[in-house]
Amino acid sequence: MSFDLRTVTRVVGGSYLDFGIADHTSCEGLARVGEYVVVASAEFATLVTGSVDDLSARFAQGSEAAAVTARAVFVSDQDTPRLRKTLAAHGMSAVLGASLSGDALHWRLAALLADDRAAADRLVTAGTRVLTQVARRGGATAVMAELAHRIDGWAVLLDAHGQLIASAGAGRLHLDDAKAVALGTPVRVRHPGLQTHQVGSDLDFTGYLVVASRSSATGRIRDLASQAAALFDLVLRTRNPSLTEHLGREALLDILEAGGREAAVLLSRWGVREVELTAFVLGSRTRTVDLERLVERWLDELGIEYLFVADPGRVRGFLPEQLAGELASRVASFAPPGASTLHLGLGTAAAVDALGRSAVQARQAFDAAAEGGAAVQRYAELPTVDFVLDAISGDQRTQLGGILDELRDELGAHGELLETLHVFLAEHGAHRASAAKLGIHRQTLVSRIHRVEELTGLSMSRPDDRAAAWLALRALGR
Structure with missing residues (x-):
């Protein structure tokens, strides 16, 4: 919304009294002073109208009612030292000396707010129409660029894992902040005023849209970004192949x-x-x-x-x-x-x-x-071993693996001797590490390795024989 307190002051012909709410704050609501019971939003101002007696009566109700009332902005045709003193005592901002009074003032403000909301809705509708058109031509990247332009800021689109899909404006400069806000990471966010919008439903979650704007029209930006998030859900939706x-x-x-x-x-x-x-x-x-x-x-x-x-x-x-x-x-x-x-x-x-x-x-x-x-x-x-094995035929692999056929048991299966050789070579011939991995005594390991050498004719002290044994093991799929 672009309807702020400065605009209200100018339209009703009064003067603004600032006691904590800046005059550039946007207005989001209107109520009678006796009917205002809850603070709608700390980011926006709510206007209240009524007589000075109504205001004094509200303050007299107690601390809770007074605290709520003081968070609004009082608009009145009155401007007296007594009224100013009351407002200052409770820290309530006001527009005083308006050219209209009573119901005429109230309904004039209501019409202004209605016109502002309608204008904001038209901007969102027009923006959504343009975003839809660019989506047809350029996909998610084009939508991001148009969105950043329309909100006068930057935007970041993340997937469900927090990975960057697209960004626009200065989005890449604030990527860490966008991820932190979207994923709820407990870190200090350096860029204030970020908005996060879910892309997709809870049951079919697609990602996050994070936006930030230099404009004070927070509500319009929120509505437009929400529409863009719904559009991204269509643009990015993965087909569900049958x-x-x-x-x-x-x-x-x-x-x-x-x-x-x-x-x-x-x-x-x-x-x-x-x-x-x-x-x-x-x-x-x-x-x-x-x-x-x-x-x-x-x-x-x-x-x-x-x-x-x-x-x-x-x-x-x-x-x-x-x-x-x-x-x-x-x-x-x-x-x-x-x-x-x-x-x-x-x-x-x-x-x-x-x-x-x-x-x-x-x-x-x-x-x-x-x-x-x-x-x-x-x-x-x-490693080179894979190249060697990949370059030879199946028959040659069988022949290479045959170097270790003597290690098979009576049923033709490879057993503890082959496993001992594999662990021994994988541990680079280290006796202590090999024995520990096999869960056997070191002397048992030495005996098994000697048995392997006797059966195969290979010597584990010769590099060529160790290489041949390793190739044979790999050929056997070990």
């Missing part, structure tokens, strides 16, 4: 991983023109993150097709190699309160008719990221 669509995308991903001409033709029909793609696998140890919704939003921001499918606890798919770094940056910077880090595995770029190898690489990179606690792991940055 079971048929999920199954269809899963089948399409299987075709891509199988490779061949059929995969290339399918991508062409899908509208994907790249000649190479990179596989990715994204997952998290917590269920508080909606991975599918997150990936959909990120791919929308990157402007690429939905070449992914959601599996339990993870999402797998393909994207252009030149955008793999952008996805990795989003994953690395994603840190929702109370949730564990996301883990992303990226394969190497592969031709669109041979994506299977990249998919396998992405899964291996994801497993390495999850085990090591890394946010992002590229297959190309994995």
Whole structure:
């Protein structure tokens, strides 16, 4: 509302007496002095009218009634030393010496407030209409820019995890304050007067809209921001794919991983023109993150097709190699309160008719990221052993693993000797640490290692033999 105390003073032709309520304070209500029983808002002023005797009687009722009355602004045609003394004694601001009196003054003020509310409503309606139009053309980013302009301030749009979706005005400069207010973080907010609006319902929560304005028209700004939040709920709402669509995308991903001409033709029909793609696998140890919704939003921001499918606890798919770094940056910077880090595995770029190898690489990179606690792991940055094993055929893997066949028991299964060798090599040949991890005596460990050397012909004192044993273990899936 733009109808403030200065406007009231000017319209009724009086003078303003300030006893604690500044003359630039906006007005939000009107009442008879004897009917004013509750302070509506500390941010706005409520006007009260009546005779000086009515005012004195109200003050005489007691401390509670006097305290409530003093929080309003008295408007009267009277202006006497006695009245001024009474107002000063109770710290009540007033507009005195108005040109109208009695009911005429009261209804004049009522008409002014009604006109102001109607004007504010028209501004909100017009603003909402414009925001809707720009949403059709430019989406959430365009709505944010228009909203910041209309409220003469800045705006920040956060997702349900407190991550930035879009900002306008000086929003990025106040991002920490916006997050603190939206998420209820107990920190000192440096920017006063922030408004937070929920985007979406409690049952289908989308995020937060935080706004701040240099204007004093708080009510209009609140109404307009509330309408914008409802609009963002439509703009950002994630589609709810049916079971048929999920199954269809899963089948399409299987075709891509199988490779061949059929995969290339399918991508062409899908509208994907790249000649190479990179596989990715994204997952998290917590269920508080909606991975599918997150990936959909990120791919929308990157402007690429939905070449992914959601599996339990993870999402797998393909994207252009030149955008793999952008996805990795989003994953690395994603840190929702109370949730564990996301883990992303990226394969190497592969031709669109041979994506299977990249998919396998992405899964291996994801497993390495999850085990090591890394946010992002590229297959190309994995240890050399993985390259060696990936480069050989299945028969060669079997032959490599055969180095340790002598360690099998009577039933052909690997038992404690193989486990002892694995722990011993993983602990870099440290006897004490290996024995502790296996839960055996150190001398028992030494005896088992000697037995392994006798059966395999390998010597754990030679680097080449230790490397061969480790490769054989990895070939066996250890």
